[in-house]
Amino acid sequence: MAPRNHPLAIASLVTGILAIVPGCCCGLLGLPLSIAAIITGIIGITKINAAPEQVTGKGMAIAGLVCGGVAIALDVASLFLNVAGQIMQSAGGGGGP
Numbered sequence: 001m002a003p004r005n006h007p008l009a010i011a012s013l014v015t016g017i018l019a020i021v022p023g024c025c026c027g028l029l030g031l032p033l034s035i036a037a038i039i040t041g042i043i044g045i046t047k048i049n050a051a052p053e054q055v056t057g058k059g060m061a062i063a064g065l066v067c068g069g070v071a072i073a074l075d076v077a078s079l080f081l082n083v084a085g086q087i088m089q090s091a092g093g094g095g096g097p
Contacts, residue, residue, distance in 0.1 A: 008044030009057030012037050012064025019071035024078075030071050037068030 016037035022030030044061040 003052075003054055003056045005057035005060065006044050006048050006055040008040045008047065009061035009064070012041035012044055013060040013067070014064075015040065016064035016067025016071065020067055020074065022071075024074055031075050034068040034071035034075065037064045037071070041065035041068065 015033045019030040019033035019037055022033070041061045041064040044064075045058055048055050048058045048061065
């Protein structure tokens with residue numbers, strides 16, 4: 001029998017990709033997805049390393065980890081930019097009437 005892709009590796013990749021979109025535009029909505037991508041990626045890599053002759057997908061799990069990390073970085077950057085914008089607006093630097 002040929003080895004099959006581990007389901008957690010697939011889940012890590014899918015949730016990692018899905019976490020990037022909310023991270024770019026919607027603030028912290030992507031945070032649960034990115035955490036799920038990281039957790040499933042780590043568990044998937046561990047299980048793949050334990051039985052490499054039965055399951056594959058280490059590349060997908062690593063890609064999910066990377067996407068989850070990028071999504072967290074985007075969420076944090078978005079949070080800081082939103083807070084800085086609110087501070088500037090409340091300090092009178094908003095430029096409005």
